[in-house]
Amino acid sequence: MIFVANGEVTRSKGDQVAIETCTGKALMDGNLKQKTFDPKSIFVVNHESNSIYNDIVKFDKSKMTDAVKQFNNYPINDSTILIRGADSQVLKKKGEEKFVA
Numbered sequence: 001m002i003f004v005a006n007g008e009v010t011r012s013k014g015d016q017v018a019i020e021t022c023t024g025k026a027l028m029d030g031n032l033k034q035k036t037f038d039p040k041s042i043f044v045v046n047h048e049s050n051s052i053y054n055d056i057v058k059f060d061k062s063k064m065t066d067a068v069k070q071f072n073n074y075p076i077n078d079s080t081i082l083i084r085g086a087d088s089q090v091l092k093k094k095g096e097e098k099f100v101a
Contacts (some may be wrong), residue, residue, distance in 0.1 A: 013079075049095075
């Protein structure tokens with residue numbers, strides 16, 4: 001069972017994939033508080049298809065070209081976002097949003 005209240009997720013037993021899906025969808029819909037990170041950084045977050053794991057690669061914000069290259073390197077079947085650290089703004093996305101958590 002998953003509870004989402006006031007932007008916080010609480011769980012009581014359950015399928016980890018279902019939890020990741022719920023969290024990812026709530027995050028992308030704006031129904032879950034997004035973490036803000038180093039304002040000098042850009043992150044590429046990739047969720048490999050058929051997995052429960054997210055890979056996160058951090059770039060200095062001056063290295064946007066490198067971050068975009070990293071984003072483009074992930075397979076089309078994966079769920080991937082390029083996100084600005086200062087305000088959690090999603091700059092690019094591909095794949096199913098619900099799998100990015």
